[in-house]
Amino acid sequence: MKKITLVYFSPTKTTETVLRDITQGLAQSLEISSSEITAVNFTRPEIRGTVLEPFDKDDIVLLGAPVYAGRLPADAADFFKKLTASGTPAILTVVYGNREYEDALLELKDVASACGFIPVAGAAFIGEHSFASTDIPVAMNRPDENDLKQAQDFGGNTGTLLKKTTDLKKLAVLEVPGNFPYREGMGTGAPDFIAVTDACTECGICATACPSNAIDADDGFATIAADCILCCACIKACPEQARLMKAGPIKDKARWLNETCSIPKPVQVFFAVEP
Numbered sequence: 001m002k003k004i005t006l007v008y009f010s011p012t013k014t015t016e017t018v019l020r021d022i023t024q025g026l027a028q029s030l031e032i033s034s035s036e037i038t039a040v041n042f043t044r045p046e047i048r049g050t051v052l053e054p055f056d057k058d059d060i061v062l063l064g065a066p067v068y069a070g071r072l073p074a075d076a077a078d079f080f081k082k083l084t085a086s087g088t089p090a091i092l093t094v095v096y097g098n099r100e101y102e103d104a105l106l107e108l109k110d111v112a113s114a115c116g117f118i119p120v121a122g123a124a125f126i127g128e129h130s131f132a133s134t135d136i137p138v139a140m141n142r143p144d145e146n147d148l149k150q151a152q153d154f155g156g157n158t159g160t161l162l163k164k165t166t167d168l169k170k171l172a173v174l175e176v177p178g179n180f181p182y183r184e185g186m187g188t189g190a191p192d193f194i195a196v197t198d199a200c201t202e203c204g205i206c207a208t209a210c211p212s213n214a215i216d217a218d219d220g221f222a223t224i225a226a227d228c229i230l231c232c233a234c235i236k237a238c239p240e241q242a243r244l245m246k247a248g249p250i251k252d253k254a255r256w257l258n259e260t261c262s263i264p265k266p267v268q269v270f271f272a273v274e275p
């Protein structure tokens with residue numbers, strides 16, 4: 001195995017951070033140099049229009065996405081489903097905001113298997129909740145140093161597993177939590193929940209951060225509710241903190257998360273066989 005490819009969706013970048021640290025541990029374990037590592041960040045819609053070359057046995061692929069309503073975000077699932085692989089080992093990661101990840105990791109495993117990957121390891125990490133703010137904190141600043149140490153160890157242990165496995169097809173099937181049929185995922189569209197304040201300088205960073213082109217530069221950078229996936233990337237990316245969550249159902253949800261999900265959850269890792 002010579003090449004590592006990261007394929008991920010990550011509006012607020014916690015998934016990206018975790019995947020990069022997993023990769024560091026993996027590359028070190030397998031002595032793969034940085035020139036053999038490629039990242040495909042398909043958060044932006046224009047990237048989702050591309051079709052990747054098929055992966056083969058020389059590849060190791062890390063697939064990563066956040067958890068939305070206990071499932072994969074629809075845009076992420078749709079892109080993953082277009083990948084093709086033949087016996088390529090896959091390392092699966094979901095990142096969630098300290099509530100639950102329910103069926104998301106199982107869904108990722110099922111999608112990866114259907115594409116021709118062999119899932120060898122899976123993990124659920126914690127990331128600062130998309131709806132969180134300094135006023136209403138939920139899993140703030142996660143992944144933290146300890147999470148990222150675990151990400152590196154997870155990558156390293158997966159490397160050990162791959163080194164001692166001569167025939168991936170003979171590996172036990174990776175078992176991860178989750179149920180099929182999966183729980184109902186998110187619907188489409190969003191309530192009108194983002195206010196743009198006078199602090200907005202019209203720099204356009206919010207529009208560049210948006211994974212669904214839901215920000216209308218011709219309308220004061222307002223969010224087009226019908227296209228919004230609620231990811232809050234625009235709020236977190238704004239250098240002026242000019243985008244705020246309005247009172248309403250999403251802010252209420254943030255308060256509920258703040259009250260009910262305050263105990264930090266641990267990282268969970270799963271291997272097809274003990275490394």
Ligand SMILES: Cc1cc2nc3c(=O)[nH]c(=O)nc-3n(C[C@H](O)[C@H](O)[C@H](O)COP(=O)(O)O)c2cc1C
Nearest residue numbers: 011012013014015066069070097099100127129130
């Ligand atoms: C629409 C939406 C639904 C979410 N659903 C869940 C969930 O079911 N469970 C959970 O713990 N976190 C949930 N989250 C939080 C994200 O999974 C979490 O913040 C993650 O770290 C975001 O990843 P990213 O930084 O890569 O975008 C949700 C976030 C959004 C925007």
